[in-house]
Amino acid sequence: MAAVGVNxxxxxxxxxxxxxxxxxxxxxxKCTAACSFGAIKPVVEERRKSGSIAQKPxxxxxxxxxxxxxxxxxxxxxxxxxxxxPNGAIKPVRNKDDRYSIRYRADKGESLKKGGRSxxxxxxxxxxxxxxxxxSQMTDxxxxxxxxxxxxxxxxxxxxSADKLGLENSNGKLDLTSSLPPNRWIYPVIMGDMSIxxxxxxxxxxxxxxxxxxxxxxxxxxxxxxxxxxxxxRLLKSKYVKYMILQIASGHFGWNRIIQAMPDMVExxxxxxxxxGQGAKPGDGxxxxxxxxxxYVQEIRGVPKADLLSPPTHQGLYSxxxxxxxxxxxxxxAFKFKVPVAxxxxxxxxxxxxxxxxxxxxxNIVGGFFLDGLAGGTGAAHEISLNHTGHPITSKLRDCYLxxxxxxxxGEIPLFAGGGLGQTGSLAADAFKLICLGAxxxxxxxxxxxxxxxxxxxxEKCNACNTGLCPAGIxxxxxxxxxxxxxxxxxxxxxxxxxxxxxxxxxxxxxxxxSALPIGRSDALVTVDKHVAQRLDIQYVC
Amino acid sequence: xxxxxxxxxxxNERMSTQQLxxxxxxxxxxxxxxxxxxxxxxxxxxGSLWAREKGNKLTFKVTNPGQRVGSMAxxxxxxxxxxxxxxxxxxxxxxxxxxxxxxxxxxxAHCAAGGKIYVGGRVGTRSGALMKHDPKFNPPQFWVLKNxxxxxxxxxxxxxxxxxxxxxDYMPSVMGERSCVGMVGGVxxxxxxxxxxxxxxxxxxxxxxxxxxxxxxxxNFLKAIDKESLKxxxxxxxxxxxxxxxPLNEREETFSVAxxxxxxxxxxxxxxxxxxxxxxxxxLTTTGEGRxxxxxxxxxxxxxxxICLNNCPQKAISECEKIYSSDDTKCIGCGICAAxxxxxxxxxxxxxxxxx
Numbered sequence: 001m002a003a004v005g006v007n008x009x010x011x012x013x014x015x016x017x018x019x020x021x022x023x024x025x026x027x028x029x030k031c032t033a034a035c036s037f038g039a040i041k042p043v044v045e046e047r048r049k050s051g052s053i054a055q056k057p058x059x060x061x062x063x064x065x066x067x068x069x070x071x072x073x074x075x076x077x078x079x080x081x082x083x084x085x086p087n088g089a090i091k092p093v094r095n096k097d098d099r100y101s102i103r104y105r106a107d108k109g110e111s112l113k114k115g116g117r118s119x120x121x122x123x124x125x126x127x128x129x130x131x132x133x134x135x136s137q138m139t140d141x142x143x144x145x146x147x148x149x150x151x152x153x154x155x156x157x158x159x160x161s162a163d164k165l166g167l168e169n170s171n172g173k174l175d176l177t178s179s180l181p182p183n184r185w186i187y188p189v190i191m192g193d194m195s196i197x198x199x200x201x202x203x204x205x206x207x208x209x210x211x212x213x214x215x216x217x218x219x220x221x222x223x224x225x226x227x228x229x230x231x232x233x234r235l236l237k238s239k240y241v242k243y244m245i246l247q248i249a250s251g252h253f254g255w256n257r258i259i260q261a262m263p264d265m266v267e268x269x270x271x272x273x274x275x276x277g278q279g280a281k282p283g284d285g286x287x288x289x290x291x292x293x294x295x296y297v298q299e300i301r302g303v304p305k306a307d308l309l310s311p312p313t314h315q316g317l318y319s320x321x322x323x324x325x326x327x328x329x330x331x332x333x334a335f336k337f338k339v340p341v342a343x344x345x346x347x348x349x350x351x352x353x354x355x356x357x358x359x360x361x362x363x364n365i366v367g368g369f370f371l372d373g374l375a376g377g378t379g380a381a382h383e384i385s386l387n388h389t390g391h392p393i394t395s396k397l398r399d400c401y402l403x404x405x406x407x408x409x410x411g412e413i414p415l416f417a418g419g420g421l422g423q424t425g426s427l428a429a430d431a432f433k434l435i436c437l438g439a440x441x442x443x444x445x446x447x448x449x450x451x452x453x454x455x456x457x458x459x460e461k462c463n464a465c466n467t468g469l470c471p472a473g474i475x476x477x478x479x480x481x482x483x484x485x486x487x488x489x490x491x492x493x494x495x496x497x498x499x500x501x502x503x504x505x506x507x508x509x510x511x512x513x514x515s516a517l518p519i520g521r522s523d524a525l526v527t528v529d530k531h532v533a534q535r536l537d538i539q540y541v542c
Numbered sequence: 543x544x545x546x547x548x549x550x551x552x553x554n555e556r557m558s559t560q561q562l563x564x565x566x567x568x569x570x571x572x573x574x575x576x577x578x579x580x581x582x583x584x585x586x587x588x589g590s591l592w593a594r595e596k597g598n599k600l601t602f603k604v605t606n607p608g609q610r611v612g613s614m615a616x617x618x619x620x621x622x623x624x625x626x627x628x629x630x631x632x633x634x635x636x637x638x639x640x641x642x643x644x645x646x647x648x649x650x651a652h653c654a655a656g657g658k659i660y661v662g663g664r665v666g667t668r669s670g671a672l673m674k675h676d677p678k679f680n681p682p683q684f685w686v687l688k689n690x691x692x693x694x695x696x697x698x699x700x701x702x703x704x705x706x707x708x709x710x711d712y713m714p715s716v717m718g719e720r721s722c723v724g725m726v727g728g729v730x731x732x733x734x735x736x737x738x739x740x741x742x743x744x745x746x747x748x749x750x751x752x753x754x755x756x757x758x759x760x761x762n763f764l765k766a767i768d769k770e771s772l773k774x775x776x777x778x779x780x781x782x783x784x785x786x787x788x789p790l791n792e793r794e795e796t797f798s799v800a801x802x803x804x805x806x807x808x809x810x811x812x813x814x815x816x817x818x819x820x821x822x823x824x825x826l827t828t829t830g831e832g833r834x835x836x837x838x839x840x841x842x843x844x845x846x847x848x849i850c851l852n853n854c855p856q857k858a859i860s861e862c863e864k865i866y867s868s869d870d871t872k873c874i875g876c877g878i879c880a881a882x883x884x885x886x887x888x889x890x891x892x893x894x895x896x897x898x
Contacts, residue, residue, distance in 0.1 A: 028855045029876020034826040036834060036894075042881040063853065063878060084826050147696060147723040147740075201813045208812060213802045235812040296816035469894075471826075478894045480832050486823040488800035495799050 011069050013103045015460055016077040016092040018067040024089035027063050031081035031090050036469040036481055039068050039075035040090075065090060071104060078455055078462040078471045094460070101383070112383040113289075115465020115475060116456045117280055117375055117420065117446055118390065125375075126394040126532055128424060130433050133526030133541060136513030143515055145506035151516045152505060153221060154440045156271055157183030157340030157367040159412050164364075181364040182340045184270055187214075187222040188441035188517055189431060189501065190245065190416065191448055191494075193273075193344075195229025195253070197288045197297040197308075198379030198465070200482040203452060203474045203490065210494035212240045218495070220502060223270045225443065228286055228310065230254015230300040233261050242267040245342075248331065249275035250285055251310030253301040259334075271367065272331045274343045276314065276323075279372030279393070279419035281385035282346030286310035289380055291468035294477035320357040328365045342368025347391040347419065355400040359409050368414045370443060371397055375420020375458075377446025379475055380466035393419040394437065398536050401438025401520060410520060414440035422447035423458065427497075428504030436512075437536060438520045449474050451497045452490040546574040550582045559584040559608065570594055576601045583608040588621040588638065590614040609647070612640040617656065629666065632659040635682065641766045648691065651684040654701065658683045662767035667691035667718065673728060675700025681728070685763045687772075692718030695785075700727040704759065706776050707734030722785055730785040731756060733776065744788050753779050829856075833875035835890045839866045844887040850879040 082091035136142040158181035166178035211224040228249035288308040331341040373393025397417040404410040417439040421430040456462035465475035473485030526541040533540035550557040585608040610630040617637025626644030635654040648666035655674040675681040682701040707716035715737035723740040811819040824832035858872035879888040
């Protein structure tokens with residue numbers, strides 16, 4: 001090895017070090033063949049054979065595995081080397097002396113980029129401090145999760161209060177005098193919100209298949225949001241488009257093909273989601289690194305191969321009123337006012353002001369308010385945004401719900417909450433608690449990738465989605481890597497997870513005694529944390 | 543001894559349940575075995591009682607009872623309710639014959655583990671739930687002339703239910719909705735239509751043993767409820783079926799997501815316009831086109847030292863007349879050839895490429 005200067009990147013600077021036991025290694029080459037980051041390589045090492053100084057030294061050359069030290073090929077800790085090693089001779093280990101985030105900035109003069117989700121403040125989630133504490137026993141009958149029938153559907157779309165329904169009594173018959181805004185009764189979990197491009201075609205198709213299967217075979221009316229990368233025309237023209245919520249974000253990617261396909265569509269989509277902001281990186285726009293802008297992504301999006309940056313804001317929107325006028329009106333008009341239109345913003349100090357403003361909605365065109373909290377995932381973001389911007393979901397969802405309650409207008413514009421759900425493994429628990437706090441439903445993305453085989457976590461493992469070298473074939477557009485992903489298995493795992501979640505949601509609804517979704521039933525929740533109790537207006541217990 | 547007649551309402555004074563039951567206990571101690579009770583909604587009539595003389599039988603003729611007629615009633619007890627009875631008729635019945643000529647309220651025969659319950663009308667929701675069969679005794683029988691409410695026979699562990707569906711042709715289901723959930727034992731015979739029984743049970747045609755059982759049972763049942771004339775109509779067994787739980791090992795035939803993709807999904811995949819999807823899955827280390835890297839040999843620098851040949855873990859490299867080549871079907875792209883070559887004649891090239 002060449003002499004190393006103090007200012008050069010060294011192994012000790014990297015977030016992960018490779019622990020390698022050459023006595024166990026049989027030099028089969030599998031680890032280096034499997035590493036998508038090129039972070040390890042075989043090298044020839046020269047060793048002195050004889051230990052005695054009396055003898056003339058003799059040397060031998062042997063093959064060993066060496067960790068690469070460079071900004072382009074450094075270990076992300078994914079552990080594929082240890083998966084394939086027949087002898088357990090190699091694995092990545094977290095480097096306690098890591099100073100990579102300093103070195104990268106100092107060497108490159110660039111901001112550090114990552115995928116995954118925020119890597120700070122993963123402990124002490126508010127949701128984990130809340131328990132379902134009101135158990136129906138002798139006061140009212142609890143239900144049996146596996147045997148009773150439950151109504152889990154929730155409205156997606158504008159709900160009118162009774163006095164605005166436009167019903168008239170004509171000769172004892174109730175007539176509708178004005179058209180009603182579109183509304184769909186859907187499962188209270190919306191999946192996806194990840195674009196074609198951010199995830200591989202296999203991952204995206206597996207989510208779409210799982211969605212269709214859950215609906216058509218199991219009768220679970222789950223919906224999938226497309227994310228802002230368009231939608232394949234074949235899906236647009238199929239009957240399954242009715243399970244898809246089309247997203248439009250500031251980049252407006254993919255809408256040309258959607259508009260072109262409209263005359264040939266046999267079903268209306270489930271809805272449209274206007275994405276204003278994202279919880280993982282609020283105030284920053286979408287980011288798709290050039291290495292993931294594959295040819296088909298270029299086609300669907302109508303762009304060349306380049307880093308694709310969606311503007312941080314929708315250009316041409318300067319006020320809440322204007323966004324209602326332009327975005328909501330236009331998106332409602334796109335499908336002739338037959339498809340509900342909702343909006344997604346990153347949870348923020350200002351969210352209640354926005355929600356209050358939307359609640360006025362004089363045109364009945366605001367069909368949902370999606371709040372995305374700070375632990376949401378992303379395919380690529382500047383680390384500074386990922387780790388240092390954002391707002392937790394729980395109190396903000398609660399604030400918005402209570403703001404509507406104070407006007408007697410809760411439920412008129414359904415609230416959906418997301419951001420780090422399922423982080424501790426159980427989506428149902430997180431969803432149930434948020435629903436009791438006032439959410440009509442929740443949405444989840446990153447969790448789906450983990451179900452699919454993503455080994456990234458919130459402790460700096462992998463999270464290299466931005467590189468396009470995803471070892472699991474999920475966040476990549478490379479042929480070799482994507483084909484590591486088994487569409488059928490991924491779709492089956494997603495289906496299985498939602499079947500389990502469905503039962504678990506009922507397991508929580510049953511003791512509370514609700515056979516319908518307990519939206520806003522905060523009396524069911526207790527917390528041992530006084531501050532949480534006070535902030536969320538739920539019962540403090542000890 | 544003569545029949546003990548008890549009027550529970552006299553001069554606008556109603557006996558409480560406790561007073562009535564204690565009167566009955568006292569009369570039994572006196573040796574009475576036959577009772578006629580003009581009840582006024584008192585509960586638990588006829589339950590957990592036995593005659594003073596061993597082997598003697600107890601009979602109760604009851605009108606206007608309250609809940610739980612014949613609850614915990616024992617073998618040797620016979621209870622006849624003229625008219626209808628409210629909830630929990632025969633709850634935990636362990637051997638009595640209980641006849642209700644009219645309708646029963648909810649949870650009739652709930653947890654019954656013995657005896658016979660004959661109902662000449664309808665029964666309410668959750669009837670037959672949790673019935674059991676203790677193998678040391680005869681199984682409980684629960685006969686209903688008309689229909690049951692929803693959730694009937696939930697958690698049933700044993701025993702026999704017979705739902706005749708008489709006069710119920712207009713109903714979508716003679717057993718309400720979602721019956722038999724959690725049913726793990728026993729059998730239910732029914733006549734007519736049923737709706738959405740639990741997936742854990744199976745509906746089968748009757749066999750000759752079933753018909754023989756019903757034939758014999760009908761004589762007793764119809765006699766008890768004074769409807770003997772219905773026998774011919776009710777014993778057309780082509781109108782009957784039975785419900786039994788599926789055996790533990792009988793797994794649901796599942797329609798997998800992979801089946802769904804092959805048969806229902808958009809043909810060729812939704813990305814079929816861009817990608818010829820073969821649905822092949824590469825392992826983490828693989829050969830051929832799935833390799834992340836592949837070696838390329840340079841003839842100019844090679845000194846024919848054969849080190850690469852000896853070190854290739856896949857034995858993918860071969861040499862013929864000083865021309866070296868790597869077999870794509872064996873090489874996994876590990877890079878050992880490039881590492882060991884003293885002249886850098888092997889170099890690794892990324893095979894990573896986006897789909898086109």
